[in-house]
Amino acid sequence: MADTKPLVLDVDGTFLRTDLLFETFWAGLGQAPLATIRACFAHLTDPARLKAELVKLTTIRTDLMPVAPDVAALVEDARAQGREVVLASASNAALVERLAADHGLSDRVFASGEALNLKGPRKAAALVEAFGEGGFDYAGNDTVDRAVWQHADRAIVVGDPASARAMEAAGKDVIRIDGGWSPRGVAKALRPHQWVKNVLLFVPVLAAHDFQLSTLIAVLLGMIAFSFAASSIYVVNDLLDLEADRLHVKKKHRPFASGAVPIQVGMVTGLLVGGAALAIAALLSPAFLAVIVGYMVLSLAYSLKLKRLRWIDIAVLAGLYTIRVVAGAFASGVEVSGYLLAFIFPAFLTLGCVKRLTEVTLAEGDERLPGRGYGKPDRPDLLNVAILGIVGALLSFFLYSFTDQARMLYPTQWLVWAALVPITWWLVRMLRLGYYGKQDHDPIVFAMKDKRGLGLLMIAIAMLFQAAGLWEKWVTAALG
Structure with a gap:
């Protein structure tokens, strides 16, 4: 005989691989940050009101x-059995009703209002009143759901083995469904492949030819701190961009957008790696700590607001890369030239444009990208700004070659000028590939995998080392 009892589903962590409260919290931080923070402080002890x-x-x-x-x-x-499928959640009724309608479930829902948080025993009482003792099957995922399973005919337990065992011990018919999350998903959310960007901290050491072991160790620690700091911001950025990522052909598979890692886990992880970054920075120097705090604040401002502002977002991206060079100088104690920064900033302004060019070129329509201020019609303007960035970077590099510092570090001046050829080739190549959508969505990550581009950069570095007489010095030292 077919089962005709209603199937009742909890929402957060059961029907959905996410949590509606945290979804609205992060959406609120993105859409109305001050009002959201005020609401959290005002109603922290009143969950039902906070959700509303x-x-x-x-x-x-x-x-x-x-x-x-x-x-x-x-x-x-x-x-298929003709059973009613009902959502019963402690989340706010407005969202639960909308979710039920989205998936064609019963329009009879059980959820929280402004005055009542429908959780645990309250949810159990509401379901028993509606369906009778043992008159429904219930699917949940948390120990608080034990109060409901006790009154259900069948307990469907999602990713909570301890509760499943407890219900079996109580004589319930239990169906187990796998759930939970894996450390691998958390590691993916930290985007360790992006840490390669922090090789920029070595630029001042490279430019000054200071390759002492103590200097290199200090910069390595700085890289670790920046990697942790960047990962904490990546977590925040992904949590703020949940909806935009779910609309994106590739980003929808990210751990938080896909539900592979719970939002709560992401929040704790972000705090831990952010704290580790600050602790390491404090060990290096107060100046480095100040730089990394500035980087994290600017990155957070970018995630919350600035990335949605046309042109400002690209300038901020270039600034975040330039800060890494400054951080490398503070970590190592090496002085950084103003000309070096004048080269780095426009070069990364170009790469910021390349990032947006790649995104709009690969977009399917002409409308503006979700969470961004650009669309296909902006390609010509992005191209022009990128070209200006290339010209500015090359001009700064050329002018640097006439400074007293450059003459001291690079006695063979014509080789410094010659190095402009592979540098120009690399920048133009990056721009061309981005314009035609032949890059990854992140130009720095793409550059580190692009063999031809890496070859051009290695040629430029080799020429600069030759101009500085380093090859001869190293060979002489090796031969003894």
Whole structure:
């Protein structure tokens, strides 16, 4: 005989691989940050009111939120049997009703209002009143759901083995569904492949030819600190960009957007790596600590607001790369030339334009990209700004060659000028590939994998070493 009892599903962590409260919190930080922070402080001890206030402050798309595949299969099986599928959640009723409509579930939902947080025993009482004792099957994922499973006919336990065992011991018919998250997903959220950008901290050491072991160790520690700091900001950026990432053909697979890693885990991880970055920076020097704090504040401002502002976002990106060079100087104690910074900033201004060019070129339509201020019609302007950046970088490099510092470090001046050829070739190549959409969405990560481009950079560095007489010095030292 077919089962006709309603199938009741918890939402957060059960039907969805995310949590609606944290979804609205991060959407609120992106859409109305000050009002969101005020609401959190004002209603921290009143969960129902807090959830209601966050819903009022935000606009989010519940239809994009990741659904647990195994639970979705359970829903389809219940529908095939003609059973009613009902959502019962401690999340705010407005969102739960919208979610039910998105997936064609029963319009009868159980959820929190402004005065009542429908959780644990309260949820159990509401379901028993509606369906009777043992008159429904219930799927949940947390120990708080034990209060509901006790009154259900069948306990469907998602990713909580301890609760499953407890319900079996109590004599319940239990169905187990895998859930949870893996450390590998957390590691992916930290984007360790992006840490390669922090080789920029070695630029001042490279330019000054200071290759002492103590200097290199200091810069290496600085790189570690910047890598942790960057990862903490990547976590924040991904949490702020959940909806935009879910609309993106590739980014929708990111750990938080896909639900592979819970938002709460991301928040804790971000705090831990951010704290580690500050601790390492404090060990190096107060100046380096100040730089890394400035980097994190500017990165956070970029994530919250600046990345949505046309042209300002590209200038900030270039600034964030330039800060890495300054940080390398403070970590190593090496003086950095103003001409070096004047070369670095426009060069990375060009790469910022390349990043946006790649995104708009690969976009399917002419409309502006979600969370960005650019679309395909902006390609000519992005190209022009990128060209200006190349000209500015090369001019700064050329002018530097006439300074007293350059004459001292690079006695063979014509080789410094000759190095402009592979540098120019590399910048133009990067721009061309971005303009035609033949790059990764991050030009720095692409550059580190591009063999031809790396060859051009190695040629330029080799020529500069020759101009400085370093090859001869090293060969003489090796021969003894």
